[in-house]
Amino acid sequence: MSWKPSSRITTVSRLWRTLAFRLTAGYALAGLFLVTIAIVSLYLVLESELDKSTDLFLADKVHVLRTMLQERPDDVDALREEIELESAARQYERFYIRLLDDQNTPVLTTPGMADQLDLAQLAGKTKNHSERTIRIKGSNGHAFRVTSALAQVGLSATHTDTVQIAIDVSQKEELLARYRFWFWVILLGAFAIFPLIGYQIARHGIRPVEEMATTARHISSSNLKERIRPEGYPSELASLAGTFNEMLDRLQESFERISRFSADIAHDLRTPVNNIRGEAEVALARARTSGEYRDVIESCLEEAVRLSDLIGDLLFLARAESPLSYLRRERVDVGELLDQVREYYEASAVDGEVSLTAAVASEPVVAELDRTLLQRAVGNLVANALAHTPPGGTVVLSANADVSTVHIEVSDTGIGIPAEALPRVFDRFFRVDSARSHGSGGTGLGLAIVKSIAQLHGGNVEIVSPPGHGTQVTLQMPVLPARQPTM
Ligand SMILES: Nc1ncnc2c1ncn2[C@@H]1O[C@H](COP(=O)(O)OP(=O)(O)O)[C@@H](O)[C@H]1O
Ligand SMILES: [Mg+2]
Incomplete structure (x- = not known):
């Protein structure tokens, strides 16, 4: 037999009607929502903080070079040290600097820059974005953030050079990629675990209700002693359990009264009937005079009157209890x-x-x-x-x-x-x-x-x-x- 869509719908709607399912779904969705929000916002903050720190570094470098060009334009050694040596010494997050004169002819370049970056593309991309940092891809797949800025040469500003700086941010990108990977791992884990936790919480919450239902199911006229023990129940359910127990007390009491009553009736009916039977048996044991028979019949009649009075009283009480009595x-x-x-x-x-x-x-x-x-x-x-x-x-x-x-x-x-x-x-x-x-x-x-x-x-x-x-x-x-x- 294949599943019809309608039967699937009824199964879902039947599940939805259970409190445990609704609570589980609620807890799981709320948990997943919060985890997702937390991870995504942390990721975005981290990403922007990393970019910001890179941009600050670039701005700082630009500032240093500008100052050098302006105040000591002739100190070529110092410039060379800054551009060719310092950056080349770095192993991680290497950066590359190129200095172009006003004819766009390279004056100084960090060694190896041409291997890493397509310099023509760099010039093209940064041309119109003066002092803004943009992201480009290097020739061997590394990611770079680059900026370019104009710098006056000499205090009298005879001409203007262009400084281009690129920094390798592939390590930061890897960090973010690892972060994204763990984000998905945690989210998948949460998908698996939150419904389980939610289900446990829901089960724990509705356990008292189930216990009450079980107790109620066990109750019958022959077993009215069962009670709910509300220790450890939350106060709302404890008071419900208390009310339920009180109802059982009342039921038990009236059941016991009724069964005592029936036992009493049987007892009180048996006595006169036994008396009549005993007298009759004794009378029939041998032949009697008519006077003796008369005595027996009178005595039987007395018992019969007692019996019919008793039955009359019982009937009266039964009728008086009926809601139809008037x-x-x-x-x-x-x-x-x-x-x-x-x-x-x-x-x-x-x-x-x-x-x-x-x-x-x-x-x-x-x-x-x-x-x-x-x-x-x-x-x-x-x-x-x-x-x-x-x-x-x-x-x-x-x-x-x-x-x-x-x-x-x-x-x-x-x-x-x-x-x-x-x-x-x-x-x-x-x-x-x-x-x-x-x-x-x-x-x-x-x-x-x-x-x-x-x-x-x-x-x-x-x-x-x-x-x-x-x-x-x-x-x-x-x-x-x-x-x-x-x-
Ligand atoms: N006026 C009374 N003085 C003393 N005891 C009484 C009096 N009325 C009732 N009782 C007691 O209450 C009991 C119940 O009375 P009742 O219901 O009329 O039953 P019954 O008279 O059939 O025994 C009686 O058995 C008797 O012990
Ligand atoms: Mg009386």
Whole structure:
């Protein structure tokens, strides 16, 4: 299969979408750009400095010769020494001087100049560029910088000579060539190395993100313990990791609550079912009288009622949690409702030798509430109070309202709740003394139901139980504006 252009484009665009690739490309391009700029500018500076130093040397020589011609025009020996001997003695960067009189006839010439340079070309090229330095190529390939200048002979300036100076700059050119060679070597090296360095930096930078992704990938309902360890992360990513860990904490907690809840449900359903099964098995083991059968059936019925109450409570809680649950609000006279609940529990209060009263408010407390749910909530609170108040105690129901809230309170003088258990009493299936409560028929769902009824109304529930002073539970429900009577 050959590569189609379109598939190459998609590969590139897929690569481009990765953060590592973008960072790598960015670092590499920036690095190459800077290296290129640095090398090129250094090269240009070096080249111009070399030219400048050569030109200064030439200007200096011109100046010396001019001075000699002007001040000592007859001292031919000194001139000859300057032109024929001094320059000829140099081994590197040799320079050549030619002195021409006003008829353009050579007067003095550095030996070997004609071998190195095409003198006719030199004269031609420098003729119109008086005192400017130009570059020409010598006969054997060496590069020269040359200049030519006019020089007055004698103080009275009887005539004018021409000085031509050429200096061999091939060594400087070689230096520049070596420099260019290394420039390309360094640039190629940078091409190879910068993407690697950039890739390492990018990898290092995004490693925390990848670790977070790996952790997230490992998380499932059976493995919620995994956490990110943000040591050494940059602070932005450390705070992201912290937020992520907090989310996992919350998830783990609610998962654990749900699985504890399911275990509790299974346990609480099993007990009555086992009881029914045990009774039935014992009853069937041999022939029984009809009275005995009756006892067994009654006992089974009791368990069945317990079971169906429990299932009813669970269903209620499940429905109350659903976002689709709604209230049937109506105008409720709360004082009247408390009295009904009191009446309902009158008999069991008498049985337990507990005084049960509903305190009457001076003004009627009326609010838009769901009557059935409110009855259920208050009923649960009264049942708890009666169950935990020893003979001789009292249970009081009361209600009052301010502008925004209805407060309904159930207080008793009972055994109270230990401080360490108080925060958990609204949890499902929580019982302070589970063995005792279980015997007395409590499932631990009563207060959970009270709380969800309060929350359905947009309210809340609070419980206090100062040691030795019984327990007070307060329901707080917001008062809704009274509905307009329809028709
Ligand atoms: N008025 C009260 N006085 C003392 N303890 C109480 C009172 N109300 C609730 N409790 C404690 O809180 C626990 C949870 O109450 P609840 O949710 O109604 O469950 P249940 O009544 O089924 O045990 C009870 O088991 C009991 O230990
Ligand atoms: Mg209860």
